[in-house]
Amino acid sequence: MISVDQALEKVLEHIAVLEAEESPILSCLGQVLAEDVFSTINIPPLDNSAMDGYAVRSADTRGASRKSPCTLRVIDTVAAGAVSQSEVGSGTAIRIMTGAPIPEGADGVVRFEDTDELERQGIPTEIGVLIEVEPGDEIRRAGEDIAAGSLVLSQGTALRASEIGVLASLGCRKVKVIRRPVVAILSTGDEIVDITQPLPDGKIYNSNSYSLAALVQHYGAVPKVLGIASDNEDSLIDKLSPGRDADMVITSGGVSMGDYDVVREVLAKEGRTVFWRVREKPGKPLVFGMIKGQGKVKDIPFFGLAGNPVSSMVNFELFARPAILKMRGRRNLTKPTVRAMVEDAIENTDGRRVFTRVFVEKRGDGYFARLTGPQGSGILTSMALANGLAIVPEDKSGVKPGDVVDVMMLDWSEEVE
Ligand code: AMP
Ligand code: MG
Numbered sequence: 165m166i167s168v169d170q171a172l173e174k175v176l177e178h179i180a181v182l183e184a185e186e187s188p189i190l191s192c193l194g195q196v197l198a199e200d201v202f203s204t205i206n207i208p209p210l211d212n213s214a215m216d217g218y219a220v221r222s223a224d225t226r227g228a229s230r231k232s233p234c235t236l237r238v239i240d241t242v243a244a245g246a247v248s249q250s251e252v253g254s255g256t257a258i259r260i261m262t263g264a265p266i267p268e269g270a271d272g273v274v275r276f277e278d279t280d281e282l283e284r285q286g287i288p289t290e291i292g293v294l295i296e297v298e299p300g301d302e303i304r305r306a307g308e309d310i311a312a313g314s315l316v317l318s319q320g321t322a323l324r325a326s327e328i329g330v331l332a333s334l335g336c337r338k339v340k341v342i343r344r345p346v347v348a349i350l351s352t353g354d355e356i357v358d359i360t361q362p363l364p365d366g367k368i369y370n371s372n373s374y375s376l377a378a379l380v381q382h383y384g385a386v387p388k389v390l391g392i393a394s395d396n397e398d399s400l401i402d403k404l405s406p407g408r409d410a411d412m413v414i415t416s417g418g419v420s421m422g423d424y425d426v427v428r429e430v431l432a433k434e435g436r437t438v439f440w441r442v443r444e445k446p447g448k449p450l451v452f453g454m455i456k457g458q459g460k461v462k463d464i465p466f467f468g469l470a471g472n473p474v475s476s477m478v479n480f481e482l483f484a485r486p487a488i489l490k491m492r493g494r495r496n497l498t499k500p501t502v503r504a505m506v507e508d509a510i511e512n513t514d515g516r517r518v519f520t521r522v523f524v525e526k527r528g529d530g531y532f533a534r535l536t537g538p539q540g541s542g543i544l545t546s547m548a549l550a551n552g553l554a555i556v557p558e559d560k561s562g563v564k565p566g567d568v569v570d571v572m573m574l575d576w577s578e579e580v581e
Contacts, residue, residue, distance in 0.1 A: 214262065444516050
């Protein structure tokens with residue numbers, strides 16, 4: 165049986181970065197830029213005022229103070245979005261609002277607070293300046309944020325809200341990004357019923373399709389939910405068929421040693437197996453391979469996840485998540501890890517890498533992790549209460565309260581509360 169690290173290496177060997185497509189910027193959150201973006205314009209486009217105040221000639225204000233203000237004649241008012249047609253000549257000023265272009269002749273702006281404007285009625289025809297203005301005061305220079313012709317965002321950048329804002333500031337409506345993978349999701353099991361149906365005796369609701377589709381979305385891919393296959397090869401092949409044009413196929417269940425666990429046979433017939441079973445808990449029966457695509461579609465990475473609801477989610481986080489991120493052109497494929505002191509004992513009975521559902525809290529300088537309840541791999545509520553997976557290495561028979569372990573963070577607390 166291979167280790168978690170070997171399994172991940174094999175998975176990633178079979179994953180290629182997808183091709184680029186042009187997309188409206190607001191659809192690109194989290195996507196990776198597939199081109200360098202240069203600016204054709206200066207931002208800001210013109211020298212403009214950083215404050216509401218008066219545009220002046222700094223030389224006119226030499227020696228000005230609160231005790232002996234210099235008085236200037238107000239010849240115009242200019243709002244943001246407008247351009248004053250007047251020029252600031254000696255002894256004059258133009259009232260100016262934040263963002264408005266600096267008028268001809270002016271070389272500085274004095275804030276309202278540093279004038280006697282408040283003491284005057286209405287819009288003044290004269291203004292007293294209470295401080296000396298230096299050239300350049302309160303002026304935002306043309307191109308000080310972005311200069312025309314410069315490289316603004318480089319290929320390979322993952323786009324966050326701030327990059328999307330920068331693209332908008334350049335007037336960019338669409339950009340080339342690595343496209344989102346489509347991930348086909350199929351649940352297997354004669355006992356599984358969709359939530360749109362009544363629940364007969366002996367059956368359980370299909371939770372895996374939903375938790376997996378949510379994870380697929382969470383990691384920026386597009387789920388294609390195929391429904392539920394019965395525990396026989398014909399049903400599985402039939403239900404898989406609409407997924408044979410996807411970028412990845414994920415099934416859950418049917419990969420153990422049971423009489424009706426047919427997923428591996430189907431993968432062997434319809435493609436090839438790369439590995440089966442990983443030295444991990446939960447999720448040991450994971451199978452990974454490549455399934456033949458439909459028509460011109462190449463072989464598709466295929467994950468047969470363990471059926472237990474927690475196992476399938478842990479399998480996904482460990483293997484399908486990094487595969488999706490690699491397809492999307494992302495370079496950081498690892499979840500953040502913290503070192504945390506465990507408050508409960510965790511056993512490791514058979515030399516697998518154990519991933520235990522915990523809730524991590526920061527207290528003082530340190531992180532503390534407590535188990536979120538019974539760790540059976542069917543107990544999905546203990547996953548819902550967790551924000552991380554505490555890791556007990558293969559070569560440790562367990563940890564006791566007070567020991568420090570690595571915890572792979574699934575979500576930070578604000579997302580779990
Ligand atoms: P299997 O690997 O098919 O033997 O499934 C392991 C356990 O997970 C069984 O108890 C199944 O009933 C349960 N299970 C499998 N698939 C699902 C699913 N889609 N939703 C909820 N539970 C499931
Ligand atoms: Mg089953």
